[in-house]
Amino acid sequence: MLESLSALLPDMLPVANALGRLPLDCLHVGFMQQAMLAILLLAPMTAALGVSVITFRMAFFSDAIGHSAFAGAALGLLFSLDPLFTMPAFGVLVGLCIMAVRRGSLLSADTSIGIVFSAVVAFGLAVVSRTPGMARNMTQFLYGDILTVTPAELGFLALLALAVLFFAVIGFNRLLLIALDPVMAGAQGVRVAIWQYAFAALLSLVVMMAVRAVGVLLVTALLIVPAATARNLARSAGGMFWWAQGVALFSGVAGLLLSAQSWLGTSSGATIILVACGCFLCSALLAGRQGHRRG
């Protein structure tokens, strides 16, 4: 059944191969072309959702989803299913659970996320520890490796990018209104619960794909650092969206290209995040100077 689902994914290899025509030596090899295409698809998604993540103060939420990757992948390995499907499915389930606990209990958001977070990490570790040799397979999720992205994952990323674009068009204003005041948004006809659950599900899918690129440890950074940089630079909410896109794409492309240089030799995920953090540092200095002038 999973094989037939894979067959439905679009073939993105011709697009990846087209990147080989760019005048960059490192892009002459197939795995780098696929990694570059993965970043070009992933960065706009993380930037678009990251803007809402920091507006909703949901950084911890995305961290919890990222950590559930262990359990999702472990379940896949345990039942001999492709982690490409079990990870996103489990991530969405966890995301919806967190949102349900958050909406339905009097506990604060960080407490409810913390409870689900602990449960899924413990579950993942329990499954991994029970199966000899599985721990070694899990390290790829801890650190991530975009250079090993598969053609099926590229197809999934392309479909997900379309879904995120659609969501950003119809949901950006509504999510912003909900973030300002959910009761006010509800009174104005916004279906708050539906939008919150849809956002949680989509964010979970994107986080799971981002885990493949930068690993569990750095996945939250990929979401929030470009968006936080955009906050420092933008003068409007619309501008913040585009700044986040620019920073995410620049960090992704520059980080990947830098990591491929023999004189650097660092892991691609960590290099991407370091470039993004460098952008944030510059933006913070710039914002500080502008604030000083205003003051």
Add this chain to the structure above:
Amino acid sequence: MPAPLPTDTAVRLRGLTVRRNGLTILQDVTADIPRGGSTVIVGPNGAGKSTLLLCIIGNIPFEGQIDFPAFGDPPRMAYVPQHVQLDAGLPLTVLEFLTLTGRRRPLWLGMTGAAREHARRHLDMVQAVHLAHRRMGDLSGGEQRRVLLAGALARRPRLLLLDEPAAGVDASGERLFWKVLTAARQEQGFTLIMVSHNLSLTAHYASQVLCLKGSLLRAGAPHAALTAPTLRALFGVPIHLYPEQCEEPDETCAQCGAHCHSADAPACPAASTAPGRAG
């Protein structure tokens, strides 16, 4: 064939009761809110005023019945809450905030000229057009309340619900707020339901007052509802808004010399313990 809609009652509350965690917040509230009027809910803290608004907008579960005879279905509403926690770091401009409500085009695709004009027109209604390019997080409390009102008006609601819209605004600002609201209501013809603690402005601007303290103590025109006995029952202190209704002596305080309504409080005569403290 559906029955013809009566046109004089915008909101009909029948036996409205709200219980939460074993506590009764509202008990058997029955009232009619006239269409096109300005209904103000008054009462002490914890009286259930905000809860009543949340019931009308359908945000919390309740027993009893709420319907909208003048409209049939729930009408287009706008609601301004008591507090909006604005994120100071969010670069959302006032113009953008006003286009959030009712515009389908996402902010990141830019604002059309018509959207800007629409937003400016409603900012002008609340005398806040000079704030158009300011960040929401940079506004003062009074400015923020006016922008929130403009955002509600931009939706062109049939029913506008405001929860202490002038809280934290100075005296002149609060009077301006009421004036602006009355002018907007006359222009747009919406029904206004508002929570307020300012009794004198309520007496001046409201067309109907609901006196609430868990249950509805009194409802009617301000002169009939805001009587000294009702206000005493609501707030536990002698207050009279209308001279002819002054049924009890309202002596000045021995400590501060003002009508601070502390004469019956045992702490008040002990002026030496807290000099200058009004009540």
